[in-house]
Amino acid sequence: MRPQKIDDTALLIRLMDVFRSKGYEGSSLNDLAASAGLKKASLYHRFPGGKEEIAAAVLAYTTTWGEAHVGAILRDTTIPARQRLENVLENIDALYVQGTKGCILKALSMDTGIPSLGNLIEITMNTWVEGFSQLAEDIGFTPTEATQKAVQTLINIQGALIITKGLNDTIIFKNTLQNIKNLYYPTT
Amino acid sequence: MRPQKIDDTALLIRLMDVFRSKGYEGSSLNDLAASAGLKKASLYHRFPGGKEEIAAAVLAYTTTWGEAHVGAILRDTTIPARQRLENVLENIDALYVQGTKGCILKALSMDTGIPSLGNLIEITMNTWVEGFSQLAEDIGFTPTEATQKAVQTLINIQGALIITKGLNDTIIFKNTLQNIKNLYYPTT
DNA sequence: GTCTATAGCTAGATAGAC
DNA sequence: GTCTATCTAGCTATAGAC
Numbered sequence: 427m428r429p430q431k432i433d434d435t436a437l438l439i440r441l442m443d444v445f446r447s448k449g450y451e452g453s454s455l456n457d458l459a460a461s462a463g464l465k466k467a468s469l470y471h472r473f474p475g476g477k478e479e480i481a482a483a484v485l486a487y488t489t490t491w492g493e494a495h496v497g498a499i500l501r502d503t504t505i506p507a508r509q510r511l512e513n514v515l516e517n518i519d520a521l522y523v524q525g526t527k528g529c530i531l532k533a534l535s536m537d538t539g540i541p542s543l544g545n546l547i548e549i550t551m552n553t554w555v556e557g558f559s560q561l562a563e564d565i566g567f568t569p570t571e572a573t574q575k576a577v578q579t580l581i582n583i584q585g586a587l588i589i590t591k592g593l594n595d596t597i598i599f600k601n602t603l604q605n606i607k608n609l610y611y612p613t614t
Numbered sequence: 615m616r617p618q619k620i621d622d623t624a625l626l627i628r629l630m631d632v633f634r635s636k637g638y639e640g641s642s643l644n645d646l647a648a649s650a651g652l653k654k655a656s657l658y659h660r661f662p663g664g665k666e667e668i669a670a671a672v673l674a675y676t677t678t679w680g681e682a683h684v685g686a687i688l689r690d691t692t693i694p695a696r697q698r699l700e701n702v703l704e705n706i707d708a709l710y711v712q713g714t715k716g717c718i719l720k721a722l723s724m725d726t727g728i729p730s731l732g733n734l735i736e737i738t739m740n741t742w743v744e745g746f747s748q749l750a751e752d753i754g755f756t757p758t759e760a761t762q763k764a765v766q767t768l769i770n771i772q773g774a775l776i777i778t779k780g781l782n783d784t785i786i787f788k789n790t791l792q793n794i795k796n797l798y799y800p801t802t
Numbered sequence: 803g804t805c806t807a808t809a810g811c812t813a814g815a816t817a818g819a820c
Numbered sequence: 821g822t823c824t825a826t827c828t829a830g831c832t833a834t835a836g837a838c
Contacts, residue, residue: 428803428838449724452639455832467834468804476833528724532776536637536721544782551780577777577786578793585773588720589765592739594732598765605766616820616821643814655816656822664815 485546500557525599688745713787
């Protein structure tokens with residue numbers, strides 16, 4: 427076998443970067459190939475299903491990443507709850523590069539006529555909600571409160587990404603990550 | 615002059631609906647024309663600059679709408695502050711059709727290579743921030759607190775729209791509009 | 803596994819009749 | 821002002837050499 431020019435994980439990360447900045451329809455196969463450092467035909471060798479399979483693979487990778495770097499950490503009772511939250515927020519800060527990059531779930535959530543993408547988005551969001559809910563319950567909130575806080579956490583992250591980009595002010599994202607701590611550990 | 619099949623405002627609303635559901639690149643001129651009830655060439659008569667001018671016109675309409683239905687109301691000191699907030703939240707609920715439709719500012723905020731769109735997005739967001747800031751100051755918060763609450767209000771709205779769609783649960787949007795009231799009139 | 807070359811199609815945009 | 825017809829460029833996707 428001829429060696430791969432780029433391994434699967436690095437490839438998916440580069441492809442994700444195109445989708446989350448340009449959206450599904452805005453990302454041409456030429457854009458994707460250029461970012462991957464491959465030619466279009468090579469992308470079809472890796473993803474025979476074409477653009478739709480690439481998007482699905484990127485979303486599946488995002489689900490796996492979220493489970494490992496958000497969900498699993500938030501549920502890890504061997505770590506103090508407060509430390510779990512700190513670690514996860516650092517991972518989120520890195521994922522979105524301090525608010526300068528958008529979310530792939532948002533970018534692929536426009537109407538594309540490909541229902542399977544919506545299902546993968548819902549699965550990933552639920553992983554995050556369940557993780558933050560578990561954290562809140564471990565801190566002592568009721569299940570109802572915990573779910574509300576988890577949903578509010580996702581709202582804050584997604585909303586902050588949009589407003590940060592719209593107003594071109596990364597302090598908004600930075601402050602939002604800080605404010606999320608106050609949801610779970612109120613200061614007043 | 616031959617009469618218009620559709621007046622400017624109704625036309626812009628129909629065009630906005632396409633953009634906010636499919637995004638800029640995902641909305642073809644055939645899509646836009648079909649939604650408008652016109653042929654492609656007729657759209658070029660109305661908007662000689664083509665798709666880019668259509669998007670700019672839709673954003674300009676959004677700016678005007680926001681100034682009239684959000685900004686101006688929030689700054690209208692002849693109305694009690696609490697009533698201003700109620701009225702604006704009702705307008706926002708209608709704009710997003712109870713959370714079932716996305717935001718045009720989000721839909722057009724992907725990287726398209728058209729910088730002017732970003733400027734129009736920033737202008738509109740600032741109109742909203744200034745309106746909610748003024749409301750908060752009228753209620754008695756300091757300018758710093760007021761700006762924070764205004765930004766958090768926009769974060770909540772935009773974030774709720776994304777999570778509502780992602781999890782396919784309109785209760786999230788409904789609850790978020792309620793929670794915005796608590797930002798300005800804390801219950802605890 | 804990656805590449806060049808190309809097929810088939812749809813996109814955005816224009817010309818000109820009515 | 822709206823329409824039909826058409827142009828060119830770029831799109832997704834495929835065939836086949838290396």
